[in-house]
Amino acid sequence: MTTSDFEFVNGVVCRAEEKKTAGGDAALRVEERHASAIWAASGIIGNGGFQYFFENGLSCEAASESYEAIAMPKTADIFRTALSLFPGVRPPADWSEALDFIRSKEALFDILSAEVWSSDEEMVPRLSNYLRAAGIQ
Numbered sequence: 030m031t032t033s034d035f036e037f038v039n040g041v042v043c044r045a046e047e048k049k050t051a052g053g054d055a056a057l058r059v060e061e062r063h064a065s066a067i068w069a070a071s072g073i074i075g076n077g078g079f080q081y082f083f084e085n086g087l088s089c090e091a092a093s094e095s096y097e098a099i100a101m102p103k104t105a106d107i108f109r110t111a112l113s114l115f116p117g118v119r120p121p122a123d124w125s126e127a128l129d130f131i132r133s134k135e136a137l138f139d140i141l142s143a144e145v146w147s148s149d150e151e152m153v154p155r156l157s158n159y160l161r162a163a164g165i166q
Contacts, residue, residue, distance in 0.1 A: 063095035078142035
């Protein structure tokens, strides 16, 4: 990963968030949605693991789809696995119930979080290449 890859991706995501604020999801290209989903997932998990990911209402489906799009199927599977740990394959709507469940499986969620962290070095250049190949500047 180069600093320029990181800065490029961060700039794309920041501009995409501005576009989303102004025009909603429909204003974004699919590649921008993928970049935003990956960037948010990586950042949130980096700060507080899957507990923060679920607390912030992020989507495992969107993260999985987005990691698949940049040819990182193993990382995509981590998000599917995290979601599959919940009864009914969905976090409970009540956050206190979801948090209790996450805490009861803390060791598993910590392992999955560490796997996402370890993929970040590969993710940044892949995401940068994906965005550049799509003609996004």
